[in-house]
Amino acid sequence: MIADLHVHSHYSDGADSMEEVLKKAREQHVTHLSFVDHDTVAGLAEAKVLGEAYDMTIIPGIEISAFDFKRNRKVHVLGYDYVLQSSHIQELCQPVLERRHAHSLWQIDQIRKSGIELNPDEILASVMPGKVIYKQHIMRQLTDAPYHSSEYKNLYQSLFKGDGVAAGDIIYADVFDAIRAIKADGGLAVIAHPGQLDSYDLIPELVPIGLDGIELYHPDHTQTDHQKIQTLSQHHNLITTGGTDYHGAFGPPSQPGDLSKFVGDRHPFCPPFVK
Numbered sequence: 522m523i524a525d526l527h528v529h530s531h532y533s534d535g536a537d538s539m540e541e542v543l544k545k546a547r548e549q550h551v552t553h554l555s556f557v558d559h560d561t562v563a564g565l566a567e568a569k570v571l572g573e574a575y576d577m578t579i580i581p582g583i584e585i586s587a588f589d590f591k592r593n594r595k596v597h598v599l600g601y602d603y604v605l606q607s608s609h610i611q612e613l614c615q616p617v618l619e620r621r622h623a624h625s626l627w628q629i630d631q632i633r634k635s636g637i638e639l640n641p642d643e644i645l646a647s648v649m650p651g652k653v654i655y656k657q658h659i660m661r662q663l664t665d666a667p668y669h670s671s672e673y674k675n676l677y678q679s680l681f682k683g684d685g686v687a688a689g690d691i692i693y694a695d696v697f698d699a700i701r702a703i704k705a706d707g708g709l710a711v712i713a714h715p716g717q718l719d720s721y722d723l724i725p726e727l728v729p730i731g732l733d734g735i736e737l738y739h740p741d742h743t744q745t746d747h748q749k750i751q752t753l754s755q756h757h758n759l760i761t762t763g764g765t766d767y768h769g770a771f772g773p774p775s776q777p778g779d780l781s782k783f784v785g786d787r788h789p790f791c792p793p794f795v796k
Contacts, residue, residue, distance in 0.1 A: 522552045523549070523550055523551050523552050523553070523778060523780075524552065524554070524555075524580075524763075524764075525546060525551050525553075525554055525555070525765055525777050525778045525780065526553075526554075526555040526557070526580065526582065526601065526762045527555065527557055527582075527584075527599070527736065527762075527763070527764020527766045527767070528542055528546070528554060528555070528556055528764060528765060528767040528777045529556065529557065529558055529584075529766070529767060529768050529769075529771075530568075531648075531649075531650065532556070532558040532563050532564035532650060532651045533558035533561055533651060533653070533655065534558075534559060534656075534657050534768060534771055535558070535767070535768045535771060535772075536657070536769030536770040536771040536772075537769035539564055539567055539568050540571055542554075542556070542767065542769075542777050543571050543572070543577060544575075545776050545777050545778070546577065546777040546778040547575055548776070549777065549779050550778070551577060552578060553577070553578045553580060554568075554572070554580070554777070554778075555579070555580040555582035555601060555764070556568050556579070556582055557582040557583055557584040557599055557600075557764075558583065558584065558651075559583075559584050559586055559655075560583070560584075560585060560614040560617045560618050561583070561614065561618060561651075561653075562581070562583055562607050562611065563651070564650075565579075565581055565605070580601055581601065581605070581607075581708070582599065582600065583599070583600045583603075583607075583610060583614075583703075584597050584599055584600075584713060585597065585598040585599075585600060585610070585613070585614060585617075585694060585699040586617055586621075586693045586694065587694045587696040587698075587699040588692075588693040588694065588695060589720070589723050590695060591723075591726075592722065592723065594718065594719065594720075595693065595718055596696045596712065596713075596720045596723060597712075597713035597714065597718065598696060598699040598700060598703065598710060598712060598713065599710070599711040599713045599736060600699075600702075600703035600706075600708045600710055600711075601708055601709045601711065601762075602707075602708055602709055603703060603706040603707055603708030604706050604707045604708075606706070607706045607708075609701075609702040609705040610702045610703060610706050610708075612702070613694050613698055613702040616694075617691070617694055618652075618653050620691040620692060621655070621691055622653045624689070624691045625653070625656070625658075625659065626641065626654065627687075628656070628659060628680075628681070628689075629641050629644065629654070629659060629687075631687045632659070632680060632686060632687050634686070635686045639662055639663070643662060644658050644662050647661065647662075656677070656681055657768075657771040659687075660673065661771075663676060667770070668768075668770060668771060668772055668773065669773050669774060696723065696727070697727070697730060700727055700731055700732055701730060701731070704730075704731040709734065709760070710727075710731060710734075711733060711734040711735060711736055711760070711762050712724055712727070712734070713736045713739075714736055714739040714741055714766070715735060715736070715746070715749075715750065716742045716743065716745075716746030716749070716750075717741040717742075721749060721753070724753055724759075725753075725757065728757045728759070732757075732759065733759060733760055734759045734760035734761060734762055735750050735753060735754055735759055735760075735761055735762075736750075736762050736763060736764070737750045737751070737754070737761035737763050738761075738762075738763025738764070738780060739764065739766060740765065740766055740773065740775065740782070741766075764780075765777055765778065765779060765780060
C-alpha cells in the first residue's frame with residue numbers, strides 16, 4: 522500500500538480537480554488517498570465515487586485552520602476517517618469559511634482601490650465548485666508566473682504581508698475545539714506539519730482531549746523535525762502520518778503520492794490506521 526494523506530483540490534486552495542489529482546496519484550501507484558481540503562468536506566462524495574472508478578481507497582479527510590491562542594500562532598489539524606455526516610466538524614468550520622470568503626472579498630476591494638485591476642466575478646467563477654475565495658485565486662488573476670517563482674513570491678509579499686494593501690487575517694477556530702469536533706464525529710485527529718508552524722509545545726496539551734497523531738512526513742520537514750516527531754509520538758503513543766501537501770499549480774512543484782524525497786527507504790508509506 523502507498524498512501525498520500527495530505528492533498529488538496531479545487532474545493533479549497535488546490536488548483537486541480539479531484540479527478541486530476543487521482544490521475545496523477547495513480548501514476549505514483551497510490552492505493553490510499555485523503556483529500557484534506559481546508560475547512561470543508563464538500564468534495565467527499567465526489568472523491569468517493571472517483572475513488573471507485575480509479576480503484577483507489579479514499580479516506581475521509583479535512584484540514585482545519587485552527588489557532589493556538591495560548592502561543593498566538595496558527596496550527597493546522599488534520600481529521601481522518603470521520604462519519605460522513607460530520608456535523609460537528611461542519612458546525613465548527615462553516616463560520617471560518619464565511620470569514621475567509623468575506624476577508625478575500627475585502628482583499629480584492631483593497632487591491633482594486635490601490636489601482637490594480639481585478640474582476641471579482643471572474644475570480645468567483647474560477648473558484649467553482651468551491652465556494653470560498655483564497656489568496657491563490659486572487660493571485661491567479663494577477664499573474665501567470667508560477668507559484669515558486671520570485672515574481673510570484675514578490676507580488677504575494679507586497680500585497681498580502683507586512684504593510685501590503687491586502688494584509689491581515691481572519692479569526693480561526695480554537696485548536697482544542699478542532700480536536701473535539703473531529704473526535705465527536707468519530708474521526709482521528711492529527712497535528713499537521715508541526716515543523717512548519719512550530720506546533721511542538723502544543724502537542725502534549727492536546728493528548729488528554731484525544732489527539733491521535735502527528736504528521737511526520739511533509740515536504741517542509743527536516744530530519745530534525747522527524748526526530749522530534751518520532752520522540753513525541755513514542756512518548757505519547759501517537760500514530761504518525763504523511764503526505765505531499767499537494768496543491769497543483771497553487772503550490773511548489775510536486776506530484777500527489779510522490780513521497781520518495783522525504784520518506785526515503787520507508788517508501789511505500791502507509792500509516793497503521795489505513796486498512
